[in-house]
Amino acid sequence: MACRTCRRQLMLLTRQAGSIAEIQNAATAQRLIAPVVGSQSGQRRSFKSTPNQPAINIRETIAKVFQSTAEPYRIINATENIYKTCAREADYTIPDKDRKAGTITKTAEGEDIGEGKTMWHEDFKLAPTFSTWSQITMLHLYLVFARLRDLEPDAARSWQRQLTDHFFFNAEERMDLTHGITSRGLRHRYLKDLFVQWRGVIAAYDEGVIKGDAVLAAAVWRNVFKAREDIDVRSLAAVVSWMRLCLKMLDQIPDEALHYQTEAVFKWRAKNELMLVDKPTRELDGQLVQETPPVQKVAV
Template identity: 70%
Template sequence: MACRSCRRQLALLIRQAATTTEIQNATTIRQLVVAGTPRLDRRRNFSSTPRQLGFKDAMRRVFQRTAEPYKVVQATEDIYKACAREAAYKISEKDRKAGTIPKTTEGEDIGEGSTMWHEDFKLPPTFSTWSQVTMLHMYLAFARLRDLEPDAARSWQQQLVDHFFFDAEAKMDLEHGISSRGLRHKYLKDLFIQWRGVIAAYDEGVTKGDPVLAAAVWRNVFKAREDVDLRYLAAVVSWMRLCLKMLDQIPDEALFIQAQAVYKWPAKNELTLVDKPAKQLEGLGTTPPIHKVAA
């Protein structure tokens, strides 16, 4: 029986092949072979005739189109892995077996995580944190992929989403012990609704301005907690703008190898930029103004 990873790759390739229309419109291999075969009554010639050169070029184009799904699957997998590792966590095997996994006030399993999002932004190492931070990173890639040709953009976006939901289901099973496939699918449907909401919320924020974008980050990533440090929201918004700018500067043909490199710049670095005005005031011996919310 195929392993989970092999089944996942097979499913992705099948979906990619099913959505590829170029191969369906190409001339069949049999027709190309017949057209490229020299007639037997011709003199044998070791040089390539124009007809044979046309056959070779056509065959090369067919194989390039056939290889394209594999190329997209690999590229989107690399991008997805860069997104998913940002808030990675693990559930203790000891706690899982003993049934002593700590819970949040909402009843979520709390795991073990030491990423920047857990330590610098004070987010709990839970499935919810992981999924929201991963979707935040995926959204940035989604926004850049919209610049591709419509068919290519849909193909890339679908593959990226498939990687995420395959991985999410695996985490539900392996990390949280949700063995019921029906229950996992129910949670995946809820997660898909969240994903669609994330796209709409961040699109609105990117379009309407930083306050709206900060509100979207606060609702999704920080679960609308009232005790969230506003510096965190400002830093994440600044980081999102920077990533979108860097992704926009990558040529289409280089997305395969360069897109995931954008995430190497950590969002916590933007805290320095956020704190800069306050430090300048402190250097001048001026106390930063205190903003109070009107009653």
């Protein structure tokens, strides 16, 4: 796993390689267009196809050339936008005054507690920590990964690889800038642990999606809610219902529209599913009210 410095160098080399490829492709396109455009006098030539010289569809050739060049950049840009949407769902900050004074509040496990005002912090009562942020980000990434499996194998791997890279580079940056972990060796050790968690999250959620809501709820409880015994079961049910809904909405997006419609799926908040979770209780309460006879007043 490359560090942030190596990533910057890699991105620079990628841009340079892309520029060279564009120049080469442009030169190739020019050689293809030249016979059709005509001579220097500006006269347009017309060629008839012969058995030895089949007609060349110039437009299709040029489109393929530029599509092959632009596709990697389109994937990088699309996955970066999608990742930013996933990463800000449980975003948090560590106040500078607490960091400088060394007065950052800690959890029982020793994690730094910051300040967070997202739905996951306020409505689902999750602490604004790195662990919460990483688990919620991985939860959103998993939903995207599940949809990407419907793509062609090579395309799916490219999208998934870029999303994974965005996550781990951002996680390392957050360790350094937000939590002050300046040791690269220590960061890489934490990143290895995080990678193991990420693989476990994929396996656990896959099992839950296949085997049913009870298994999926158990996976969410272990990962997102850290197997707390004081968890509100309504919140757990709402998250499971929200995951099912997101998977359904992502499945309805055409492949060619994934790069700009995926972000819209996560605008539907998980807390909205609490209304669905509470619906049977409301109906039961209404039924009990209708069946309960009114209290008769006895005259004295």
